[in-house]
Amino acid sequence: MRIFALDGSLAGDGGNSSAMIDVAVEQLHPHAAVERAALASAPGFAAHRAALAAADALVIATGTYWDSWSSLLQQFLEQATPSEGTSLWLGKPVAVLVTAHAVGGKGVLSRLQGVLATFGALIPPMGGLVITRVGELARTHGGPGCEDIWSVDDVAVVCHNLRACVRGEREFQAWPVDRGDPGERWLRRE
Template identity: 60%
Template sequence: MHRPRILAIQAGLGGEDGNSAALLAHALPHLEPHADVELVTLASTPGFAPHRDALALADAFVLVTGTYWDGPSSHLQRFLEEATPSEGTALWLGKPAAVLVGAHAVGGKSVLARLQSVLATLGASIPPMSGLVVTLAAQIAIDHASHGHADDLWSTADLEIVCHNLLVATRVDRSAYRAWPVDRRDPSRRWLR
């Protein structure tokens, strides 16, 4: 059986020492026994171009970011903006993606939904239950909950399901997927007169 290659794109502003790195560290034990995982830290190597070859080789992706003013990190925003010309190409088409978001208290769910939408538009597939938001507020609630009252709060324990579903999705035959037509001219050209 093919051992999938997963590209983990860690985009937190804290780099290798931040909460996004810690969130990814909780996910890796669920992936590494079953896949070859390559880690990219955008704080250390920003932009899209340096990672194009790794994207091409990957069978699946994990994007990890914090929540900053109700959006993803500026590193991830830049990466996605520079990735625009690759929409609908083999870099993305049909490759499953998981999204992990950290947030202090609020705003993470909108970041998760936005990133899953962007990935689907680029051409990636979004497996069921392949994204979550871990917040400081939820962790405090979980630590103080009793009698299952925190079961509906996402936690790092839920990463097992996210990673499982991502790995299952790598077994899908992507060869039948098709992309819609995309304007491949310079996306940064001036079009408003």
């Protein structure tokens, strides 16, 4: 199994998206050969076309910049447009890892998965997540509701499901979910 991990963030190897790819590589490496690249070091689509073609699956990571992915990743996607619906993408499983300081990351995740599906990629169940600084702080301090905040540990589920898709299996995993009352009123003013 060959997996191409692309860091689409502006910070490149020194940023949070790179740290997320590190976690994914730890999960994937025993089961796959992983090739890494960072758009901050080698921008544009052409520089990564061969790695994309050789890969059985992809991991794409980005930070959140004003409610969107990075300008480097936007440029990559724009330049990749002529490859939409080709074997570079068609049916290729892709996991998406998004980091954000506080807010906006879930919108980035959903929109990016939508763009990748339009390119022809396959989005595995629970095939993406958002890790935020705010979420990490909340999880550090614990308390009710923290079990429903994505954690770095959930990358294991994303990677497992990505590998299952590559193998053509349906043995998917799920991360922990708060199954309490989602309609419960939690906002109170004293």
